[in-house]
Amino acid sequence: MVSERVLRHLTFPVQYLEIGESLAREGGHDLQALYRYCGIDLPTPFMPWQTINGKQLQLALAYFLNICPAGRPPLVMFMEHFPLTTHGPIGMLAITSATLGEALQGALTYAPLVMPAFGMRRQDLGGEVHTIVERRHDFGAVNDFFTETVVTAPLKIMPFLTEKIDGASVHLMHGPTGDPADYEAAFGLKFVFNARQNKFVLPAKALDIPLIARSRASHLLMKATLEQQCVAAHGLKPLTQEVRRLLHAALVQKQVLDADRLAQALAMSPRTLSRRIKGEGTTLPQLRSEVGVEYAEMLLLQTERPIAQIAQLAGFADAAAFSRAFKRTTGQTPSLWRLSRKASEISSVAALLTPVPESTTLSCKAAP
Structure with missing residues (x-):
């Protein structure tokens, strides 16, 4: 059950709204309608220290789902507008890392600063690195879509690697919201639906892949910035x-x-x-x-x-x-x-194999 009181106490970077802005702008939608729907009153342009709460993010995600055109899965269109730098210093820390392994460790260490709705942890097994994403709060009807964005967001680092990763995969506990082939074509890796865990899996040897924008000085600067944020945030x-x-x-x-x-x-x-x-x-x-x-x-x-x-x-x-x-x-x-x-x-597998009655229809109420 969704608790609005709990969601309103969660804090997220205002930069997440820029993804919705880009998506709305591409579709010719009124950006002010997005803010009105989410109950957001922010100056333009956004200031980097401003935040939105969990309820506003929940409404924003619902709005994004409603304005996504039919065809490809909403995640595919959403992530096309999601730059790695949306996560601010964490994104810059990843980009300037020496290797993919260092970037992953930085993301796991500082993710709570920008994503309090999920926990992330690493498990190594059989020559693979499993980064497991666990939902901590109920966001209602947008749970599956929200989970998809969190699991796949770290994959935005792929263009910054000096070589392609072979054998990576994404596992999601829910079913697809479109053709699974569209997911795989968009991200260039295998997707497993109705899985036991939400996670992305990399071959362990991939952690040694260098990044093209690695910079030790910039990396240490971003790390120092994030350490200061941890102290200010308390609880991290x-x-x-x-x-x-x-x-x-x-x-x-x-x-x-x-x-x-x-x-x-x-x-x-x-x-x-x-x-x-x-x-x-x-x-x-x-x-x-x-x-x-x-x-x-x-x-x-x-x-x-x-x-x-x-x-x-x-x-x-x-x-x-x-x-x-x-x-x-x-x-x-x-x-x-x-x-x-x-x-x-x-x-889950049995439900996936059960035929859907022809009379069943799906509807989605348009956002105001």
Whole structure:
């Protein structure tokens, strides 16, 4: 159920409206109608520090859907008007990165600054890097479209790579809103619908691809700007994100990072590390448990390994400790969680194969 009170407390960059402006302008629509529909009163041009709330973004997305002409999927047309620089310093941080891996890590670290509606995390499995996107708030009728934009937005970095990526794919938990071939033609990679997770998947070797606009000085400047924004925003946890990344990487490599090795990797003392992550509202044991559960979720979804083996791979002392931590986080035991996800996937596939009655029609109320 959509909570307007919750949505009105979420904050998004005003630059997101520029995408709608471009789309509306191309279709010959009145830009002021967009602002009136969303209840937005902003000066022209926008100032970079201005924001819109979640309810206004929800209305804007609904407006965009209504003005998209029939034919290609709305996402395809929407993303044609979505420059990577829409995300401000985060986009510039990505463009000036040395490699795709560095750009991805920057996006994961600072995404909460511009996209509080979704969580993003990385999982490495079998020579692939899975960037999982999890919805945190209900945006009602625009949920699927909003999810598509968030999952595919990082792919806008592709033109800045020195070589093409082979073997990348996008996975979405909902069905397509048009011909799947149109999605794949527009983005140049495979789309999987009715999937188990919302995510984009890259071959691990692609992370070493250099960027054509890499600049160490500019990259460090953008990083310093984003660190200042994190301090001003409160609640963002850049060190926690980095510790989580290191812990996850160690699990993938079947290694264990103790506090001393973690602190050494982060160029600080173990005492400073403990104090700083405590200041961000967590502890190292808590982070180990959370990262272990997240990694176990991937193994439960993607493999048929027994629970005891997954517990070991996820860094838990034994299956009992793993089950307790997993149930504390998800509300289910690992076995039940795996069964429920597979049952959901079977139901989605069955629904996709069910013929739609000829009398069924779709309607979309035009925005005022």
